Amino acid sequence: MPIFIDRRLNPKDKSLGNRQRFLRRAREELKRSIRDQIRTGRITDADSEHAVRMPERGTSEPSFNNARDSGRRQHILPGNRHFSAGDLIPKPGGGGGGASSPGNKASEDDFRFVLSREEVLDLFFEDLELPDMVKLNLKEILAFKPRRAGFAATGSPTNINVGRTMRNSHGRRIALRRPKQVELDAILEEIASLESTPSSADARQRIAALREELDRLERRRRRIAYVDPVDIRFNRFDSRPVPNANAVMFCLMDVSGSMGEREKDLAKRFFVLLHLFLKRRYDRIEIVFIRHTHLAQEVDEETFFYNTQSGGTVVSTALEEMHRIITSRYPAHDWNIYAAQASDGDNFAGDSERCISLLNGELMRLCQYFAYVEIIDEREAHIFGSTENGTSLWRAYNSIDQKWPNFQMSRIATPADIYPVFRQLFGRQPAALKRA
Amino acid sequence: MARQASKSSLLFSGSDWDFKTLSRAYDAIEALAVEELHLDTYPVQMEIISSQQMLDAYSSIGMPLMYRHWSFGKHFLHQDLLYRKGGRGLAYELVINSNPCIVYLMEENTMALQALVTAHAALGHNHFFKNNQLFKQWTDAGAILSYLDFAKGYIVRCEERHGLAAVEAVLDSAHALMDQGVFRYHRPPRLSSERQREGIRERLEYEERSYNDLWRTLPASQQAANDKGQDPEWKKSLNLPEENLLYFLEKNSPVLEPWQREIIRIVRVIAQYFYPQRQTQVMNEGCATFVHYTLMNMLFDRGQISEGAMLEILRNHSNVVFQPAFDDPRFSGINPYALGLDMMQDIQRISTKPTAEDRDWFPDMAGQGNWREVLLDAWAEHRDESFIRQYLSPALIRKWRFFVLGDAADQPHCLVASIHDERGYAKIRAALANSYDLGANRPDIQVVDVDLLGDRHLRLQHKVNDGILLEDASRDATLRHIRRLWGYEVSLAAMDAETGATIHERSTSQIAG
Numbered sequence: 001m002p003i004f005i006d007r008r009l010n011p012k013d014k015s016l017g018n019r020q021r022f023l024r025r026a027r028e029e030l031k032r033s034i035r036d037q038i039r040t041g042r043i044t045d046a047d048s049e050h051a052v053r054m055p056e057r058g059t060s061e062p063s064f065n066n067a068r069d070s071g072r073r074q075h076i077l078p079g080n081r082h083f084s085a086g087d088l089i090p091k092p093g094g095g096g097g098g099a100s101s102p103g104n105k106a107s108e109d110d111f112r113f114v115l116s117r118e119e120v121l122d123l124f125f126e127d128l129e130l131p132d133m134v135k136l137n138l139k140e141i142l143a144f145k146p147r148r149a150g151f152a153a154t155g156s157p158t159n160i161n162v163g164r165t166m167r168n169s170h171g172r173r174i175a176l177r178r179p180k181q182v183e184l185d186a187i188l189e190e191i192a193s194l195e196s197t198p199s200s201a202d203a204r205q206r207i208a209a210l211r212e213e214l215d216r217l218e219r220r221r222r223r224i225a226y227v228d229p230v231d232i233r234f235n236r237f238d239s240r241p242v243p244n245a246n247a248v249m250f251c252l253m254d255v256s257g258s259m260g261e262r263e264k265d266l267a268k269r270f271f272v273l274l275h276l277f278l279k280r281r282y283d284r285i286e287i288v289f290i291r292h293t294h295l296a297q298e299v300d301e302e303t304f305f306y307n308t309q310s311g312g313t314v315v316s317t318a319l320e321e322m323h324r325i326i327t328s329r330y331p332a333h334d335w336n337i338y339a340a341q342a343s344d345g346d347n348f349a350g351d352s353e354r355c356i357s358l359l360n361g362e363l364m365r366l367c368q369y370f371a372y373v374e375i376i377d378e379r380e381a382h383i384f385g386s387t388e389n390g391t392s393l394w395r396a397y398n399s400i401d402q403k404w405p406n407f408q409m410s411r412i413a414t415p416a417d418i419y420p421v422f423r424q425l426f427g428r429q430p431a432a433l434k435r436a
Numbered sequence: 437m438a439r440q441a442s443k444s445s446l447l448f449s450g451s452d453w454d455f456k457t458l459s460r461a462y463d464a465i466e467a468l469a470v471e472e473l474h475l476d477t478y479p480v481q482m483e484i485i486s487s488q489q490m491l492d493a494y495s496s497i498g499m500p501l502m503y504r505h506w507s508f509g510k511h512f513l514h515q516d517l518l519y520r521k522g523g524r525g526l527a528y529e530l531v532i533n534s535n536p537c538i539v540y541l542m543e544e545n546t547m548a549l550q551a552l553v554t555a556h557a558a559l560g561h562n563h564f565f566k567n568n569q570l571f572k573q574w575t576d577a578g579a580i581l582s583y584l585d586f587a588k589g590y591i592v593r594c595e596e597r598h599g600l601a602a603v604e605a606v607l608d609s610a611h612a613l614m615d616q617g618v619f620r621y622h623r624p625p626r627l628s629s630e631r632q633r634e635g636i637r638e639r640l641e642y643e644e645r646s647y648n649d650l651w652r653t654l655p656a657s658q659q660a661a662n663d664k665g666q667d668p669e670w671k672k673s674l675n676l677p678e679e680n681l682l683y684f685l686e687k688n689s690p691v692l693e694p695w696q697r698e699i700i701r702i703v704r705v706i707a708q709y710f711y712p713q714r715q716t717q718v719m720n721e722g723c724a725t726f727v728h729y730t731l732m733n734m735l736f737d738r739g740q741i742s743e744g745a746m747l748e749i750l751r752n753h754s755n756v757v758f759q760p761a762f763d764d765p766r767f768s769g770i771n772p773y774a775l776g777l778d779m780m781q782d783i784q785r786i787s788t789k790p791t792a793e794d795r796d797w798f799p800d801m802a803g804q805g806n807w808r809e810v811l812l813d814a815w816a817e818h819r820d821e822s823f824i825r826q827y828l829s830p831a832l833i834r835k836w837r838f839f840v841l842g843d844a845a846d847q848p849h850c851l852v853a854s855i856h857d858e859r860g861y862a863k864i865r866a867a868l869a870n871s872y873d874l875g876a877n878r879p880d881i882q883v884v885d886v887d888l889l890g891d892r893h894l895r896l897q898h899k900v901n902d903g904i905l906l907e908d909a910s911r912d913a914t915l916r917h918i919r920r921l922w923g924y925e926v927s928l929a930a931m932d933a934e935t936g937a938t939i940h941e942r943s944t945s946q947i948a949g
Binding site: 004 | 767
């Protein structure tokens with residue numbers, strides 16, 4: 001009879017530590033290949049698993065090996081059908097024995113493996129951080145997490161600690177000498193046996209004494225409870241404050257007719273990336289999507305990215321809508337407010353001034369951070385590259401950029417531009433913010 | 437064996453298993469193994485695991501406990517990929533040479549498979565581990581698990597104390613030398629007990645704080661310079677030449693800290709532990725396959741296994757012993773299960789129904805009918821190389837249609853040197869045996885000289901057999917690892933084994949970065 005051990009319920013992922021070590025070792029190379037994949041591929045696919053090639057650098061395991069292309073050796077092979085001794089068989093191209101086992105040492109490392117979504121995003125987001133999150137109000141305690149902390153004499157029934165309670169009850173019963181069931185049973189049995197035999201005076205006397213004793217014991221048992229309220233112990237929990245990072249991210253996008261397919265696509269990509277980033281970094285973050293034409297509207301994520309609408313372009317409507325939502329739902333003292341706006345720069349004549357006043361007046365004070373990306377034509381990219389010139393909205397925002405350190409703006413022309421811009425916008429603490 | 441069949445004597449029915457059935461099957465199989473095959477085994481500990489856990493075990497070289505290292509993570513990815521692609525099924529079992537013998541069974545197996553696996557691993561492999569000389573002399577089944585436990589804990593402590601990167605660097609270098617980290621020709625010392633290890637560690641900690649003349653950094657005294665003609669005492673104590681590079685570095689490296697030496701020792705002990713397994717693949721798998729095949733058929737003949745279950749067992753069995761011919765796209769070398777099983781069944785045949793040819797080749801055992809004793813003896817005394825050299829029969833060479841292909845790098849053609857004919861049998865047998873001789877097939881690299889009083893230049897020598905050189909890139913990378921462990925310049929000279937002429941020399945100072 002062998003010993004059986006059922007290991008199926010043992011913790012899984014025993015080799016997770018090894019995997020993490022491996023990924024750390026290959027980190028730089030993996031990071032590069034993930035970045036390339038996200039840069040060239042569809043950005044909505046970023047939020048998933050990725051297959052990557054086994055990195056070459058840093059993961060080889062060298063050892064002394066015989067070179068295949070030197071020396072004389074013999075191969076012993078099964079299945080000879082038509083060779084006889086002395087036959088010469090031309091080698092197939094490139095050295096190596098004709099039918100010898102193929103060099104699998106080199107190919108063993110040449111395979112693709114899958115990185116989980118978490119690992120992909122970790123690599124992708126490395127050294128990124130939302131600016132000013134350091135400023136997080138750590139004093140502002142919004143959530144508590146219960147943590148075990150010993151035992152208490154009071155509490156709710158669900159928290160009764162049965163082990164402790166029964167230990168106390170047992171001790172108390174012993175100390176107060178509560179009659180046990182066996183003692184009662186013994187007396188009852190004796191009474192029964194006496195009563196079944198023909199009665200004598202002795203027996204009757206004995207029965208009476210026993211009944212009295214039984215009565216006494218039963219009364220004592222009633223007085224001394226099996227489990228008394230004093231025995232009961234409860235698991236005690238301390239509420240531990242969890243610092244809470246409340247943040248709300250406003251995504252503003254122009255979906256008007258002036259935004260072509262390409263512009264929309266780029267803007268979408270920017271937001272998807274942003275969205276991903278936020279979802280990843282902060283679990284308690286809310287995102288508000290505002291799309292606008294000549295009218296602004298708060299929509300859900302799906303509509304924001306995939307529904308179309310046509311109309312004119314009045315950017316200030318979106319800013320007004322944002323302001324309205326902030327005042328009604330996200331008081332600035334409870335929330336860190338971040339905003340990102342994508343547009344092609346077109347705006348209804350005269351509206352840019354209104355935008356400036358809106359931002360200067362109230363919004364920039366409420367926002368921790370406001371990012372503006374302008375989607376421009378590829379041909380314009382080299383013209384506008386670094387100049388201050390540009391669309392009316394760009395010029396208008398330029399003045400805000402000068403005035404507010406927590407305002408950032410950038411231009412995007414091709415999908416490949418998005419990622420660098422993204423990093424620039426959300427790179428570790430831009431120096432400008434230090435001035436704040 | 438006459439059929440004493442009756443439905444009620446079935447060990448199990450249906451494909452589901454539970455622990456009671458497993459236990460009943462094990463008891464029946466074990467009784468049969470002892471009675472019919474005279475097997476002698478360690479007590480068995482069967483562990484039921486999931487496929488995920490099997491993959492885990494795969495990547496940590498099949499051991500239930502292993503220290504952490506990135507290369508195991510990489511191997512896991514590779515195994516996982518093969519498994520997911522369906523390119524490779526998982527083994528139904530994994531067996532560990534320990535006492536008690538640990539057998540992993542996959543939970544997905546059907547009961548018929550569990551019975552097959554029990555016979556294969558819990559009895560076949562187990563008997564081989566317990567009785568084969570190589571395992572008896574070279575490994576310590578009783579101590580390996582506690583040693584691995586110690587190793588894992590020690591490496592964790594080192595990581596805490598010296599940092600992941602430092603530990604990883606030593607492990608990387610030691611892993612590169614694992615093939616050169618075994619004693620091939622003399623038996624390694626027994627693994628020490630927990631208490632002894634504790635003592636060793638204390639001693640190491642003491643040495644850490646004290647001075648050793650071997651690592652003197654002061655200029656040599658006048659007297660030492662006068663002694664130049666003959667090997668001084670310190671050099672004799674190095675016991676050069678030394679084939680076990682890890683052992684040499686562990687004991688003599690001038691730059692390693694005691695904890696680094698201990699890590700090298702751990703890698704070395706593990707390499708040594710696996711050395712017998714690599715020399716007995718054909719025998720070990722052959723023995724287990726022969727045992728399961730014989731026992732399952734006996735159980736079937738006795739009516740203890742149903743026809744349906746037997747069919748399933750036979751189907752799995754024939755998958756395991758499948759051997760494609762050399763020109764088949766599925767060919768990937770000789771299947772040790774197939775060769776081992778065939779040779780052992782051949783021994784059975786020669787003992788019971790020999791031909792005239794067999795009487796010629798194997799006068800000792802042909803027709804003696806004592807195949808059990810012959811097999812038990814072969815399992816106990818041989819490794820692959822000697823087993824093939826002694827027992828590969830002409831009949832089997834014909835059955836397999838073996839041929840020897842001579843392959844010289846400087847020729848445009850391969851030469852068919854021998855085929856399965858009268859003139860070829862002995863040559864094929866010798867060539868096949870040689871191909872299983874690990875000692876002859878792995879590069880022969882030894883420490884030959886070291887200048888401890890001068891620039892501490894470590895000289896290695898590679899004996900080149902049949903003109904087979906080392907692969908340049910991996911050689912340079914490995915030399916860099918040796919340099920890291922030695923701390924000073926290391927050079928490797930390739931010397932032709934026949935002529936004694938030096939072919940070339942490579943030194944770490946020639947290798948960039």
